[in-house]
Amino acid sequence: MIDQLNRYVFRFFLVIFFQVLILNNVQFSGYINPYFYIWYILVLPFDTPGWVLLLTAFFLGLGVDVFPQGIAGNGSTIGTHTAATLLIAFMRPSVLRWINPRGEYEPGTYPDSKNYGILWFLSYAMIMIGIHHFVLFFLEDLSFRDFLRTLLRVIMSGVFTLIIILFWEGIRFRIRR
Amino acid sequence: MQNLLRLIIRFSFQIIFVILEVIALTLVFQRNPLPHARFFQLSEDVNGFFYTQTNHFIRFFHLTDENSILVTENARLRNELARRPLKSSGRDSITIFSQPGYVFDYIPAQVVNNSINKQNNYITLNVGYSQGVRQDMGVVGPEGIVGVIRNVSANFSTVISVLNSKFKGSVKLSSNNYFGTLSWPGHDYKEAIVTEIPGHINVYIGDTIITSGLTTLFPEGEMVGRVKKVDRTPAGTFYELKVSLTQDFKKLTKVYVIRNFNKVEQEKLELQTYD
Numbered sequence: 001m002i003d004q005l006n007r008y009v010f011r012f013f014l015v016i017f018f019q020v021l022i023l024n025n026v027q028f029s030g031y032i033n034p035y036f037y038i039w040y041i042l043v044l045p046f047d048t049p050g051w052v053l054l055l056t057a058f059f060l061g062l063g064v065d066v067f068p069q070g071i072a073g074n075g076s077t078i079g080t081h082t083a084a085t086l087l088i089a090f091m092r093p094s095v096l097r098w099i100n101p102r103g104e105y106e107p108g109t110y111p112d113s114k115n116y117g118i119l120w121f122l123s124y125a126m127i128m129i130g131i132h133h134f135v136l137f138f139l140e141d142l143s144f145r146d147f148l149r150t151l152l153r154v155i156m157s158g159v160f161t162l163i164i165i166l167f168w169e170g171i172r173f174r175i176r177r
Numbered sequence: 178m179q180n181l182l183r184l185i186i187r188f189s190f191q192i193i194f195v196i197l198e199v200i201a202l203t204l205v206f207q208r209n210p211l212p213h214a215r216f217f218q219l220s221e222d223v224n225g226f227f228y229t230q231t232n233h234f235i236r237f238f239h240l241t242d243e244n245s246i247l248v249t250e251n252a253r254l255r256n257e258l259a260r261r262p263l264k265s266s267g268r269d270s271i272t273i274f275s276q277p278g279y280v281f282d283y284i285p286a287q288v289v290n291n292s293i294n295k296q297n298n299y300i301t302l303n304v305g306y307s308q309g310v311r312q313d314m315g316v317v318g319p320e321g322i323v324g325v326i327r328n329v330s331a332n333f334s335t336v337i338s339v340l341n342s343k344f345k346g347s348v349k350l351s352s353n354n355y356f357g358t359l360s361w362p363g364h365d366y367k368e369a370i371v372t373e374i375p376g377h378i379n380v381y382i383g384d385t386i387i388t389s390g391l392t393t394l395f396p397e398g399e400m401v402g403r404v405k406k407v408d409r410t411p412a413g414t415f416y417e418l419k420v421s422l423t424q425d426f427k428k429l430t431k432v433y434v435i436r437n438f439n440k441v442e443q444e445k446l447e448l449q450t451y452d
Contacts, residue, residue: 021231033294050190058197065204067227079204086201090194139205141296149364 020067057089315394321424
């Protein structure tokens, strides 16, 4: 139990540092910005209590927010990651219930590709990434002025986030075997 | 009472979510600059530390590139110096530098964080008020202008990049001195637009755009870009020029913060006049 807690705490910081020190500096083009850190929320255990889930999401988002990509003064975009991550944490139980792979989730398993297959994980991740990126990019823009351009950013960044998450799941697969 | 308690427990997930989300959104929509400024004062030094550490490492890989840029810059400065007529002021006099003619000086700085892919891009520098940096100073790179200082902490400062929808700069065409406003439409980090150039003059593709010297931010003649495409506004009274920026923001490492010694005096006088 303590062992597992330690692993999650370690993973929490690992994910934040991976995001802010590496991914935030990788700029593929003007539109693409992968946000891998939400993977942490995706694969938390099924029996995570609600308040733990929400608080984790809050501090995860805040952790990414305090290292803004462009540090800003007025009208900066602080809080956007927090808001978006909180929302997907809130939606997580409903989304999981919605894409239930026939019957209940087995106790003691995790919502990852290892337990429920790559196709299930793909649809799960796509829904969560979609919600997160949509909220994130539109909060960042704070307007629907360039709706299509922002939507393009959502889609392209979302695809890259998905690729990195799937890649990471693939690596975990290999190590476990 | 007991019912209420049961209700709270039953909907605790929703309630916690709403409370936390409200906190997050308050941060997003916070328009009052003071808490923001405080927050950034705090986080800037923390971030600055991290970015400096990673930068020490990353800088190694850019040393060759950086050197060649600095060498070219040096050469240009030497040339400029050579072309400048020597002001001989008698054999036994001392040149006094605080008189007009010595208005600007340059504080060298290192970029420790930079973004180019947002609507509003910002840059962090490793100099702050201990090094003489203040708000609203101009920043230039080796190849052209970079932005304006926004927030300053003890040892770090943040810059509103030219690649920011809030950036406005006064620039002119070097061939005929007509001035206009530089801004960034927000998609390509290599391209900006210049508006308000009057429509009755001739503008040539490839003409250089330089700073106008009409604000206290930049001295006259700092490089900005080259005209890439000439458009007219619908009414035809003004040009809208697409400009390719000479400074490549993707490889920005060394910059200079421009200190204007006459800034306070000039702005004070202007303020009196406009009131």
